[in-house]
Amino acid sequence: MSAQNLLDTAIHDTFPKALLHNARTWPNDTAMREKEFGIWNAFTWADYLDRVKTLAVGMHALGVKRGDVVAILGKNRPESVWGEVAAHAIGALSMGIYHDSMNKEVAYLLNYTQATIVLAEDEEQVDKLLEIVDELPAIRNIVYFDPRGMRKYQDSRLTSVEDLRALAETTIAAQPGLFEEEVAKGKCDDVAILCTTSGTTSNPKLAMLQGGPFLRHAAAYLRADPKQAGDNYVSVLPLPWIMEQIYAVAQPLVCRNIVNFVEEPETMMDDMREIGPHFVLLAPRMWEGIAAEVRSKMMDSTKFKQAMFNLGMKLGMKALDAGKRSKLADWILFAALRDRIGFSFLRSAATGGAALGPDTFRFFLAMGVPLRQIYGQTELAGSYTVHREGDIDFDSVGVAFDDAEVRIDNPDHNGVGEIVARTDGMFTGYYKNPETSAADMLPGGWLKTGDAGYIKPENGHLVVIDRIKDLATTALGVRFSPQFIENKLKFSPFIAEAVILGDTKPYLSALICIRFSIVSKWAESKGISFTNYTNLSALPEVYALLKAEVEKVNETLPEPQRIRKFLLLYKELDADDGELTRTRKVRRGVINEKYGDIIDSIYADREMVPVDAVITFQDGTTTRVKTELKVVTLLPPPAQQMAAE
Numbered sequence: 001m002s003a004q005n006l007l008d009t010a011i012h013d014t015f016p017k018a019l020l021h022n023a024r025t026w027p028n029d030t031a032m033r034e035k036e037f038g039i040w041n042a043f044t045w046a047d048y049l050d051r052v053k054t055l056a057v058g059m060h061a062l063g064v065k066r067g068d069v070v071a072i073l074g075k076n077r078p079e080s081v082w083g084e085v086a087a088h089a090i091g092a093l094s095m096g097i098y099h100d101s102m103n104k105e106v107a108y109l110l111n112y113t114q115a116t117i118v119l120a121e122d123e124e125q126v127d128k129l130l131e132i133v134d135e136l137p138a139i140r141n142i143v144y145f146d147p148r149g150m151r152k153y154q155d156s157r158l159t160s161v162e163d164l165r166a167l168a169e170t171t172i173a174a175q176p177g178l179f180e181e182e183v184a185k186g187k188c189d190d191v192a193i194l195c196t197t198s199g200t201t202s203n204p205k206l207a208m209l210q211g212g213p214f215l216r217h218a219a220a221y222l223r224a225d226p227k228q229a230g231d232n233y234v235s236v237l238p239l240p241w242i243m244e245q246i247y248a249v250a251q252p253l254v255c256r257n258i259v260n261f262v263e264e265p266e267t268m269m270d271d272m273r274e275i276g277p278h279f280v281l282l283a284p285r286m287w288e289g290i291a292a293e294v295r296s297k298m299m300d301s302t303k304f305k306q307a308m309f310n311l312g313m314k315l316g317m318k319a320l321d322a323g324k325r326s327k328l329a330d331w332i333l334f335a336a337l338r339d340r341i342g343f344s345f346l347r348s349a350a351t352g353g354a355a356l357g358p359d360t361f362r363f364f365l366a367m368g369v370p371l372r373q374i375y376g377q378t379e380l381a382g383s384y385t386v387h388r389e390g391d392i393d394f395d396s397v398g399v400a401f402d403d404a405e406v407r408i409d410n411p412d413h414n415g416v417g418e419i420v421a422r423t424d425g426m427f428t429g430y431y432k433n434p435e436t437s438a439a440d441m442l443p444g445g446w447l448k449t450g451d452a453g454y455i456k457p458e459n460g461h462l463v464v465i466d467r468i469k470d471l472a473t474t475a476l477g478v479r480f481s482p483q484f485i486e487n488k489l490k491f492s493p494f495i496a497e498a499v500i501l502g503d504t505k506p507y508l509s510a511l512i513c514i515r516f517s518i519v520s521k522w523a524e525s526k527g528i529s530f531t532n533y534t535n536l537s538a539l540p541e542v543y544a545l546l547k548a549e550v551e552k553v554n555e556t557l558p559e560p561q562r563i564r565k566f567l568l569l570y571k572e573l574d575a576d577d578g579e580l581t582r583t584r585k586v587r588r589g590v591i592n593e594k595y596g597d598i599i600d601s602i603y604a605d606r607e608m609v610p611v612d613a614v615i616t617f618q619d620g621t622t623t624r625v626k627t628e629l630k631v632v633t634l635l636p637p638p639a640q641q642m643a644a645e
Helices: 015-025 045-061 078-089 103-113 123-135 161-174 178-185 211-224 242-255 265-275 284-299 303-321 327-340 358-367 434-440 482-490 516-525 533-537 540-555 588-594 596-603 638-644
Strands: 030-036 039-044 069-073 093-097 117-120 141-144 158-160 191-196 206-210 232-235 258-261 279-282 348-351 371-377 382-386 404-409 417-423 446-455 462-467 495-501 508-514 563-568 608-616 622-630
Touching (some): 045 178, 069 103, 069 123, 078 242, 093 103, 103 206, 191 211, 191 242, 206 211, 211 242, 211 382, 232 279, 279 284, 284 358, 284 482, 284 516, 303 358, 358 371, 358 482, 404 446, 482 508, 508 596, 516 540, 540 563, 563 596, 563 622, 588 596, 596 608
Parallel strands (some): 030 258, 069 117, 117 141, 141 158, 279 348
Antiparallel strands (some): 191 206, 404 417, 417 446, 446 462, 495 508
């Protein structure tokens, strides 16, 4: 989309002003769709405005004031977007909370911000709130959108969206211009969004983001990676995440693309195929999952189909290395494969939130998926670098947008240092946390990212190595990036998560979680019986399978950085257990503490590690696990190896 076709963010400098402009200019154009009971329901820009107006006036009538915090708790639904823009319309700050957050996380955020009202999706989220409501003195109202199962509740703080609509209609009848007056009061530099940071080490911080700069940054993104009015986007990543705020909320206001909300996370791939999106944003774990699922299905195929798949991949990779596309590979494999996963119409696909391994990146590019790496931080309004069309570098995250600047501070002799950046969308600080805000900021509006990287002199691409605090050195002085090796491991269809150990230790080892959906299918095809995840991951056949996968990765690594031992964990890493962030980044401190005995056993040269642990499920139920984990030795420790030589 050319710059002149984008919203004029200098005039329409808040989210509600942008919505008013679009609804008045293109009232009957489709703004979003939602799949419910198998049917796609469309909402025009006029519908969008109507729902926002109702929620805004209703909340105003309930006593929500300018500067109050409106919390939004639920899955990706149109109502969540409407609620966010409605909050901005009356001068309130919106704060999205991940729908799968545990009670403790929800209580922390609501109390920290003193939110006065929560917009909750359904009975599940209302139950969560009512369990902790006595700990939330600031909460006056809980508005719920889905009435199913709600008749049994009598709490005076509960209000249905239908009752809120009735209250809004009464208020509008008495004050017809109230909504427009409130929207007009909004200023470009008003803080509009409180966005949680990833919180890899502690409770998340809340970045304060202004509406006008956020829209300007969204426009800069669209100049770097254009989208058109009417293009389809499928929203699957959590709305509280900064990049989904860009893709599902801000960009549609700027370029009028259509946002599609899937029925359930489990129906994502089927729903995506029905829509045939023009662009998608998926987290690395989702790209890894799709790649793993493709290769898994090939295991069940006929010998002929497997041969065609292998031939197509070989031709595709060869053409990719030559900077071309293989028409033959497209004909025998890739065209049908893209259609099967709903990617036939893609013009742009992005991955962000964590690093994507080069192997997975190459896999999709060979398939003809126009995948781009993006990089950014919540504090800088999300991504500010991207690969441009025809300028892909597998090791990099692309080049900066035209509203962003990137530099490397304190570089070493290889040019590697801390990545420092600034954008038009720069946050104004952390909510109620001026000390940390000052510590992360540099003169001139620059932000210290905490990431190590360098800029390639030959093409200006930014290369991100790892978090500075995560870069590790063995006891023998070998420097390595755990994330880089973990991404190589996760290219295997059988590996869901991996944690590389070795900092201050004599050598590298790994904790590995199997990808249960695929390993279980593999086991069934081999006639191997099992009962659950723990039982399956302990089977000798599975250990042999994973040993071969780790050895493949070792062959691609320098000898000092090779994995010498590994074991398969008895459970998946889980955000509910604090082991991952909500965007699936590993919390290494938690891993080191929680699995400290297991890690110590690996480096104590034990062959078996006894485990007696309690696993807590999302519904609060628990189960006790008693098992033994086998430590697999792939290579002798470095000192032993040198002595043998």
